[in-house]
Amino acid sequence: MPHVVTQSCCGDASCVYACPVNCIHPTPDEPDFHTSDMLYIDPAACVDCGACVSACPVEAITPHTKLAPSELPFVQINADFYKDRGERPLLAPVTPPLPAPAGREPLRVAIVGSGPAAMYAADELLTVPGAQVNMFERLPVPYGLAWAGVAPDHRRTRQVTGLFDRMRQQVGFRLFTGVEVGSDLTHEDLLAHHHAVVYAVGASSDRRLAVPGHDLPGVATATEFVAWYNGHPGQAGARFDLSGPRVVVIGNGNVALDVARVLTTDPDALDGTDIARPALEALRAGGVEEVVIAARRGPAQSAFTLPELIGLIGNPHADLVVDPADLAAAGPEPDDHATAHKLRLLREVAGRPAPAPGRKRIVLRYFAAPVGVAGEERASGVELARTEPVPGDETRVRVTGESEVLETGLVLSSIGYRGVPVPGVPFDESAGIVPNRDGRVLDAPGGAPLPGVYATGWIKRGPTGFLGTNKTCAQETVRLLVQDLKEGRRALPDPAELARLVGSRRTAAAPV
Structure with missing residues (x-):
């Protein structure tokens, strides 16, 4: 090969x-x-x-x-x-270029947010001759989760920000940082200075544990922990107790695996990465020896991706541990390519000899649902209820009645993201997204399109897909935007007026 x-x-x-x-x-x-x-x-x-x-x-x-x-x-x-997948076309389909909309007025679009979805949308818009893109980011640094959500030891993944740097150099692109839409600028302000507004604000809120004790000190979200060790301004004053020997992470997606790997990596190996200095010093002074990643369902329903699992297996700083009994209860062999390989690799891990004493461990616990956090003044443990597959439907589980309390001083939940409303923009509370139809924002869920208002990324489709999924998502939205404006555009104020407005509003903005 x-x-x-x-x-x-x-x-x-x-x-x-x-x-x-x-x-x-x-x-x-x-x-x-x-x-x-x-x-x-x-x-x-x-x-x-x-x-x-x-x-x-x-x-x-x-x-x-x-x-x-x-x-x-x-x-x-x-x-x-590629086994048994049949013939494929000789050449991949070519995406046709965007047409130049009619009219003399250059297309001017505002994009709210600066993460991958926003950057891919800007890159697509700037293929339109003469197009101008103004991007607004509430933080002092751009790129969203591509910067704040990628583990510091994933050096190659972080290199996608270099691609975004090149996008920013294109003629017609302008980035405003430290500007919060809904506070410093309103939705109406953006519409007054642009032919269209694209919301790419992601899903910046976490789903929280809904169990007794969830509000105790020592309980936080994995997203907060990741933002802390990446130096996110919003977590500058955060403190995490790393003195105990065990940390429990609820949920087993890629973020959970990142957290477990960082917690068990030799701090000397993290020195020289982009990890925040306070986090590095806290890891040096900490005493974490084991990270337990608990999931309520079985191995076949693991939320982490196959590449992340392979990276964890090859981690030289900690041993990966899987209970063979959990794999025995995994159900029939799946047809899905990635899931089948995950189970194969997990079986290999489960068949290994017991880790050597003194080695750090990452334990994948399956069929374990959190039902409460123990502790009075702060978290001292988490109660995990044993679950089992529902007969005839291995994708669902039920509680067996057995439970145990794992002692820990730090519980991190990693059970998903949720969008946050932007003032002046419709929001679907039940879905946690801006209501839209293929990227055209609707005045209400199931309602009519709002002229000139669009969405892309997680705020459009929910927290699904991978970093690159945002590229095709943005292409879909931008093509609709250009199609909607093909008959020409209204005259807009001079671009200098927008710069003056931002300058006058930004001075009164509270620091991030």
Whole structure:
């Protein structure tokens, strides 16, 4: 196999478009693109040209002869994806360029937010001749979760910000940081100075544990913890008690695995990364020896991706532990490619000898639902109820009546994100998103489109997909926007008026 996609795949499909022989799948037009853990290179079709290597913004594609030992599982995983999948087209479909809307007035669009969805939307809009994009970010630094949500030791994944830096250099792009829409500027202000407004504000709130004791000191969210060790201004004064030997993380998505890995990594190995200095010093002074990642369902329903699991297995700083009994209760062998490989790897881990004494451990606990946090003045433990699969439907579980209390002074929940309303913009409270139809914002859930108002990213579709999923999501929204404005546009105030307005409002804004 000449080239292999490895664990830092961002999934933005840059490699798909660069490949001259269509050997990287799924492509954005294929139904499994938005649900696939990663992209895969067909070993029989790859011609070893290296075009994908140059196109990848996160250095995720490697010649098979240069794989690190921890990356070797990807050879079989890439090859297995193409077994019994039939013929594919010789060439991947080409996305047609956006048309230039009619009218003399240059297209001017405001984008609220500066994360991946926002940056991909700006990049797409700037393919329109003469287009101007003004981006508004409430924090003093851009790129959202691509900066604040990626673990500091994931150096290659963080390199996607270099791609965004290049996007910012395009003619017609302007970034305003430290400006909060809904406070410093209103929705109406943006509409007055732009032909359209695109909301790409993500899902900045966490879903919280809803169990007794959830509000005790020592209980926080994994997102808050990640923001703290990444130096997010909103967590500058946060304190996390790392003195105890065990941390319990509720939920087993990629963020949970990131947290467990950072907590058990030798601080000397983190020195030199972008980790915040207060977090590094707290890790040096801490006493964490074990991180338990608890999930209420079984291994086949693991929320983490296959690449993240492989990265955790290859982590040299801590042993991964899985109970063989949990795998025995996992149910029938799944048809899904990624899930089947996850179970295979988990079985290999479960079959290993017991970890050596003194080694740090990351324990994947399945069939364990949180029912309460113990403690009086602060958290001292978390009660986990044993669950079991519902007969006939292994995707659901029920409580068995057995439970245990794991002693811990720090409980981190990692059970999902939720969107936050923007003043003046409709919001669907039940779904946690801006109500929209394919990116056109509606005046209410199921209502009529609001002229000139659009959404992309998590605030459009909910917290689903991967970093690169936002590219195709943004393309869909931008194409509708350009289509809606194809008959021409109204005259707008001079761009200097907007700069003066932002300057006058920003001076009164509270510091982030």
